[in-house]
Amino acid sequence: xxLLDALNWRYATKKMxxxxxxxxxxxxxxxxxxxxxxxxxLQPFEVIVVTNPELKEKIQAIAYNQSQVTDSSHLLIFxxxxxxxxxxxxxxxxxxxxxxxxxxxxTADYRTRLIDLYTNQxxxxxxxxxxxxxxxxxxxxxxxxxxxxxxxxxxxxxxxSALDSLLNLSEKGLKSVTLLPLGYRDESNDWLxxxxxxxxxxxxxxxxxx
Ligand SMILES: Cc1cc2nc3c(=O)[nH]c(=O)nc-3n(C[C@H](O)[C@H](O)[C@H](O)COP(=O)(O)O)c2cc1C
Numbered sequence: 330x331x332l333l334d335a336l337n338w339r340y341a342t343k344k345m346x347x348x349x350x351x352x353x354x355x356x357x358x359x360x361x362x363x364x365x366x367x368x369x370x371l372q373p374f375e376v377i378v379v380t381n382p383e384l385k386e387k388i389q390a391i392a393y394n395q396s397q398v399t400d401s402s403h404l405l406i407f408x409x410x411x412x413x414x415x416x417x418x419x420x421x422x423x424x425x426x427x428x429x430x431x432x433x434x435x436t437a438d439y440r441t442r443l444i445d446l447y448t449n450q451x452x453x454x455x456x457x458x459x460x461x462x463x464x465x466x467x468x469x470x471x472x473x474x475x476x477x478x479x480x481x482x483x484x485x486x487x488x489x490s491a492l493d494s495l496l497n498l499s500e501k502g503l504k505s506v507t508l509l510p511l512g513y514r515d516e517s518n519d520w521l522x523x524x525x526x527x528x529x530x531x532x533x534x535x536x537x538x539x
Contacts, residue, residue, distance in 0.1 A: 332472065337526060339475035342482045344519035345400035345512035354477045355403050358511065361473030362405075365466035369443055371421050373413065374463035375503060376470075377406040377496065387495055392487035392508065401482075401510030406492070407467050408503040409459035413447035417502075460506045467507050474511060484508040 355378070362376055379385055380403055389398040398404060410417060422440045426433055447455055467483065474481040485507055492498070492505045516522055528534070 332476065335475035335478075336472065338478070339471070339481070340521055340526060342397060342480040342510075342512070342514045342519060343521045344515040345397050345402075345480060345482075345510065346515040347400050348402065348513045350402040350479050350511050350513070354479055355511065357477060358470050358473045358479065358481075359405075362407075362466040362470040365469040367462040367465060368458070369439075370425065371413075371418065371443075371462070373410040373417070373459035374466065374506065375408050375501075376466070377408060379404040379406065388487070388492065388508075391491040391495070392484065395482075395484065395486060397482045397484075397510040397512070398508070400515070401512040403511045405470065405509040405511065406496070406505055407463045407507045407509065408493075408498055408501075408505045409456060409463045411459075411499070411502050411504050412452040412455040413444075413450075413459070415444045415448065418444050418447070456504055460504075463506045467509060470509055474509075479511055480514045481512075482508075482510050484510070 359376060359378070367373065379388065382399070385399045385401070385404055388404065389395065392398050418440055422436045423433070425431075426436060447458075450458075471481050471483055487505075487508055489505045493503075496505075498504060514522055
């Protein structure tokens with residue numbers, strides 16, 4: 330499907346039918362998130378995939394009881410680094426250099442600048458920056474799902490502190506940012522499925538400076 334057709338087809342599904350998304354499609358959606366660009370290539374977030382029904386029920390209770398959490402096939406949780414550290418930044422560049430067969434000296438100055446920049450910010454500033462990177466992957470995953478005709482509901486409607494506690498995310502130095510239930514629309518019970526997709530008028534959205 331062409332990208333624009335896929336983006337018109339998708340919508341923030343309100344009711345899913347419980348059908349399972351084949352694993353190869355889930356893998357493609359995860360790979361799209363994995364390939365998303367990030368600032369300095371740091372990928373300062375992780376994606377947690379939940380299929381366990383009891384765990385999904387616990388998450389639903391802290392997500393305003395939104396039905397997609399339990400009716401989805403796979404629930405993706407995008408969780409960002411709570412802060413940048415020299416260990417985290419060095420590990421990204423060590424991996425990059427090893428994969429490319431380059432000496433550590435090739436990125437030494439750049440990584441020192443990054444470590445200086447981020448470790449002089451507050452943890453909150455670090456987390457907000459990391460969360461912005463997670464949103465790029467989140468959006469990419471949404472588009473990838475649509476291209477595969479898999480429904481997905483982007484979600485910020487949950488108690489992130491409660492989810493962090495439930496999943497012990499602080500032990501991993503992570504904080505939850507967004508949820509993305511994947512599944513299939515329940516056409517007969519979803520109030521949104523047949524409503525027109527509406528966006529701002531083009532002139533309110535695009536400014537052309539010629
Ligand atoms: C970051 C973000 C958070 C959202 N949170 C929720 C949510 O918690 N629950 C929900 O049903 N929809 C949620 N939405 C869906 C939006 O309301 C929806 O994307 C928007 O109204 C545009 O409609 P469309 O996605 O159907 O085209 C969220 C969307 C985004 C991008």
